[in-house]
Amino acid sequence: MKTFKTSLICIFVCVFGSYAQSIQDIIDQVDINTLDLTVREFSGEISTVVDGNTVTIINRQQANNDIAADYLVQKFEQLDNITIIDQPFNANGRNIIATQVGKTNPNDIYIICAHYDTVADYCADDNATGTTAVLEAARILSTQCLDNTIVYALWDEEEIGLRGSQFYADQAFSNGDNILGVLNLDMIGYDGDAPGQPGDNEFDIDYLNLANSSGMKDDIISVLNSYSFDLSVIEVNPGTAASDHASFWFVGNFPNDAYSAVLLGESWETNDETPFYHSSGDRKSTLDMPYFFELTKLVTAYMATVGGLVNVDNGITQTVTTLTADQASASYQWLNCNTDLPISGATSQSYIPSVSGNYAVEITSGNCVELSDCIQFNTLGLDDFLASEVKVFPNPVKTNLSVEITNNIESIALDLYDVSGRLVKQKTNASEIISLNMKSLPQGVYFLKVSSSEKTGTYKIVKE
Known part of the structure; x- marks a missing residue:
């Protein structure tokens, strides 16, 4: 299902769209307001709408989290270019898996994941934060063409023995899936410094010398050092096995069959984890949202990097009379966002709307197809x-x-x-x-x- 976003009117010349030609463009699209709203909805701080019903997701314990799983399915259904699997693995457990198939190397798979189940009410840090970051990465990257396949995985029953991720990892191993890296996010929203104030902003990367896990750690740090993030990394080796990345370490005949996997989260190594761990005191108000924002930008940038971001510009330049796709030397189809239908004959790089409305362009370049954001166009020139x-x-x-x-x-x-x-x-x-x-x-x-x-x-x- 395609999702359009309306942009503000511009009278002279403006550039709009999710024009991610570079990793920095991807970073710039991470939205702290979206993160804030999703964490509040998923941790039960505010009500939300799931399948047309107003609900409050206060509790996500494994025998009581079907509404939470339905919420995740609904979030993924709003995105383009992904396939969703609602994966039951026992009487209660449900993994929610969304796959974005790579355009060039579909069998080369990278996974970004988090568990969504809890042990108490609310549990904003553990692990609404990790879940929200996965959803935000999917929201942004699903609009882009990538060379490699990305799996956005949200695991159930982590809290009672990593059951969901173990089920998936065992299946992947049996199928011979070529998983090149697993980035597991678990508790990425608490920092002991006063929220929003200067501090150490330390986070851990837990890894073992298995497969290419050390190389994954180095690649994340390379992304960290290549762009501007207000973060400081702590390398932890040997890393903890108490989260879902371990299911990929210990798959098959250990250690020969291990997949590359790391855990990224707040710094337990420096005793800077939430004091509300595994309690109903783990509320959104205890999170450091700017810190969480920085970590989400980092992991989204890393996934765009290993996913192999394809250089297609899906932005639009708007003047008083004309909309022009920024990508040159491509095929174009302009669409009416209000009807979600293509406009007959509107297949040039530029389009002159005859009436006010919301418009987008679908760009085809090689084997890559990308859709711009919707632009609200006013033909009156007010x-x-x-x-x-x-x-x-x-x-x-x-x-x-x-x-x-x-x-x-x-x-x-x-x-x-x-x-x-x-x-x-x-x-x-x-x-x-x-x-x-x-x-x-x-x-x-x-x-x-x-x-x-x-x-x-x-x-x-x-x-x-």
Whole structure:
């Protein structure tokens, strides 16, 4: 299923899209607001919508976590270019596996993984953080062409003996899967320094001298040193076997059949792990979100590197009259995001919309097909509202969103779009303050277009 994202209007010349031609572009797409919302939803701090029902995922213990697993399936279903396997392995256990097949070397497999089960309520650090980082890496990388295959794996029943990952590793070994590396994320959100303040920001990489695990560790550190991260690495050898990476170390005839695998997490080696370990005190409020953000950027950059990011630019440049795909020498198909349908005859690098709307372009270059973000295009060429002229509050919003107009305008039109570019609410009003009821809408990100006869503006809204 394709997911579109609406971008803000630009009157002169702007560049939009998830144009990841480089690892730095990938890093820049990691979104701390998305991480924050997902951790709060998955640890039960706020309710969410799963299969159309409003639920609160307070507990994810292995005999009580089907809703959590359904949430993960739903998250992956929103992405493009992946195949999802809901993998039961005993009466209660369910691994949720999403696979993005490589374009050049489909049999060369890299895994990024985390366990999602718990031993108590909430458990934000252990392991909503690792789970959220895997989802964020999948959200970003699934929009890109990669040479090699990436598996985004979320394990069940880690807390009672690594059962989910052992089942998968044993199957992979029996099938002869060519797994070149397993990056396991377990507890990556706690740092003893005051959240957001300068500190050591240390994290551990646990490894053994098995297969190429040491080489994996070196490659992660190479990525760390090649870009700007506020992190400091602690190398741990021999590393702990008390998490899911160990299932890949001890597969088959140990040590001859071991897969390359490492654990990345907060620094137990320096006694800087959460004091709320394995308790219901492990809440989102105890996390250092900037630290978690940095680690998620690092692991996403590493997976883009070993995945073999293909250099295709899926960005769009917008002028007053025209949308132009930034990638040259390719094939193009422009789409209407509101209908999710291709536009007949719109197959050139540039497209001139005849009506206002949301547009995207599908780019084919060699064996790589990438889809741009949706661009909200206004054919009227109106001026933007000044920041002082429109106030939108509260944001995030739970029930009623207010829009206050500070100058004398006869009439205002509000158009609310979801991230797929679908129009979900409309309202026209002549009042200075307009209220838009969002109570019935699912949690997530929306875009509000505010228009008058002379000006327009688009605002990102977070619905809690």
